[in-house]
Amino acid sequence: MAALEMDDEGLKALVDAFYARVRADGALGPIFNDAIADWPEHLDKLAAFWSSVMLTSGRYKGQPVPAHMKHKDRIAPALFGRWLELWAQTTEELMTPGAAVALQDRAARIAQSLQLAMFFRLDD
Ligand code: HEM
Structure with a gap:
């Protein structure tokens, strides 16, 4: 099977496969x-998010930190490792090697900043 393109259509297909x-x-x-x-709706939103991140399309308008903060009681830091593992598997299988690495790198940075925002507070 040919790799998906790093464009809106390819990123949508990647997001669909990942969330499955x-x-x-x-x-x-x-x-x-x-x-x-x-x-x-969630899959469209996440495709817009990745389009904004990888293609600087500006399609995503949202606030990921409060969206995750709502679920803080259920999101343990270790789950980010599992999320990134599934992202690595899915990107490796569906994208070209260069695109997979770029997507994994961006996801790891975003996961890091989400975790800092969620679990590292100077005042508690
Ligand atoms: C939204 C869970 C990691 C990007 C959400 C929502 C949940 C969730 C439950 C829906 C929030 C709501 O509307 O109630 C998780 C869990 C993660 C994780 C359990 C790992 C442990 C990530 C990472 C990224 C990401 C690493 C980006 C690389 C997003 C985005 C939204 C979202 C963009 C949509 C926010 C909005 O409503 O605008 N996530 N997430 N998530 N997640 Fe995650």
């Missing part, structure tokens, strides 16, 4: 399945 795996994962699946009522 996330939903089936024993640790991550229940959190997402409980939190997300409208999956088509």
Whole structure:
């Protein structure tokens, strides 16, 4: 199978495949399945997010930190490792090697900053 392109269509297909795996994962699946009522909308939002990150399209307008903060009681820091592992698997299987590395690198940085925002507070 040919690799997906790093364009809006390819990123949408990547996001769809990734969240199918996330939903089936024993640790991550229940959190997402409980939190997300409208999956088509979530998948469109995440495709817009990755389009903004990788293609600087400006398509995503949102606030990831408060969105994750709402679920702080269920998101343990170790789950970020699992999320990144599934992202690595999915990008490796579906993208060219160079694109997979770029997507993994961006995800790792974003995961790091989300964790700092969620779990590292000077005042508690
Ligand atoms: C939204 C869980 C890691 C990007 C969400 C939502 C959940 C979630 C439950 C829906 C929030 C809501 O509307 O109620 C998790 C878990 C993670 C994780 C359990 C890892 C342990 C990441 C990472 C990224 C990311 C690493 C980016 C690289 C986003 C974005 C949204 C989102 C862009 C949409 C925020 C918005 O509503 O604008 N996530 N997430 N997440 N997540 Fe994550």
